[in-house]
Amino acid sequence: MSEMRVVEISAPGGPEVLRLARRAVPVPGHGEVLIRVAWAGVNRPDALQRAGLYAPPRGASDLPGLEAAGEIAAVGPGVRGLSEGDRVCALLPGGGYADYALTPAAHCLPVPGTMGLKEAACLPETYFTVWSNVFQRGGLRAGERFLVHGGSSGIGTTAIQLARVAGARVFATAGSAEKCAACERLGAERAINYREADFVEVLRGEGGADLILDMVGGEYIPRNIKALADDGRLVQIAFLQGPKVELNLVQVMTRRLTLTGSTLRPQSDLAKARIAAALRAEVWPLLAAGRVAPVMDRAFPLEEAAAAHARMESSAHIGKIVLEVGSG
Template identity: 55%
Template sequence: MRAVVVPEPGGPEALTLSDLPDLEPGPGEVLLDVAATAVNRADLLQRRGFYPPPPGASDVLGLECSGTVAAVGDGVEGWSVGDQACALLAGGGYATGVVVPAEQLMPVPAGIDLVTAAALPEVAATVWSNVFMVAGLQPGELFLVHGGAGGIGTMAIQLATAYGARVAATAGSAEKLAVCTELGAELAINYRDEDFVEVVREHGGADVILDNMGAKYLGRNVDALATEGRLVVIGMQGGTKGELDLGKLLGKRGAVIATSLRSRPVAEKGAICAALVEHVWPLVADGKVRPIVHATLPLEQVREAHTMLEDSVHVGKVVLTT
């Protein structure tokens, strides 16, 4: 099979398309012939040597994919050769074949083509698990998402809106702010010349904040929380060490939660995938939520795809086809 590997950590030029041995599914696993995968910021970190895969996971980049079932391992039920599916992965998506625990395999939502389906698993799982399963966002609450025009942001805006929350989103250009508004954001905040804390406070504070910045925004995010607000940190683009004013947090009876998805056990990922099929896939089938794809490139152009994300020129997801 063909796969993208990183012989030595570095920039996009470190990405190399190579031939690797074909895979076989083990017990409880499914082999997919990959149609497409999608690029995530975690892939950029792994390429640079900062985010190694969990023990036992593939060294090949790629945290999600779509494709056709090519073989099923012992004990797998509900999947047959020829079925189309998308999958949440711990690694291995940037390849023409990948082995997936059956629990992390999901049907392609109705109305979505196989290639576009590759843009769904990681963002949908991240948003649903953090915003709804962990933070418990409720109808009528104010939800703030940073990076509203990115892959996670565009999914978060749509899901929160679909479930009756009020949405605020930050972005860095008029074009990206317009996308946030189109997708349902009530407040579209330009972080370059507006203070999101002031804007959100004028509307009572944020009940839930989904943050990809980490240390850089920690103090301001706490300032922006409403009473009993929940801050969920899922990224560290702005650093790993910040100062937390416990007095402010106590005064608000607030919570700061940090989570990751990739290293969770298969059973936990399986529960998240099952929740997506139950709660999110019907919204996708109805057209209320849709994957936003900025560009679709062949796997041979993986370096260009990574550059798009690093330069933040994208809106939504960048997809790679095999």
């Protein structure tokens, strides 16, 4: 096939700027594979890119879509360990909203156990993000108190499960009784409805959080610092309420706090390959055994990508939203 369907961003704006188009099927270069996409995950960075707030890195596809699952359609020079027909899920530099997508071979992972491609498409972006930030950067250990904001999101539902399996005491925030109940079913010791309770008071009452994973930012940042235990760590991965805030950093010094954070997409191919290798060794066995699993919200056909974005930006979802691209 020489052409494929894609979803383009016609101009910066709301979900309505996403449009179906046709482009040439890309050819894998050295160390790359071409994936015949069956399902593609929908994530917040896709919406930020669509709005003109998150430009793709140099050399990456301008199409949205940072994760997908499907079959290897072609392999580029220098690729070892992957062959045409292999079922994989993969972290993508972009381009997931299409029939075919390119990615470095080292960013591909096998579909765990008997999991379907629909569920596997929900793994890469969230699991790469949670593993690298909660465990590698945040250093979460058994017995520690862990707070994740946005507990019912794709990131949140993943973080709750992995932290629970690691032996941490897990706390989460969410915006409704339904979402809080979902967090507790996944293993949160307590889910805090932020419309009804102050997470700072709850965590301080437990001795403070040893680690907080936050994607809200804004006025949450000084509150997170108050909620931390002495020697606690705050890991920032997004800023839904904005990145700028006035802070009194005396607490950071006197209580020996650590403020850090990261974004996944701009990291080097080698850094992402190392995260993939760690996931394959440490987390993929948990997925294959059913000890952790993606939480699914809703699926949309590729041509309804705008509706998928509207669903995500409504914050009504619990878990992951996916696009059905091909069969699988």
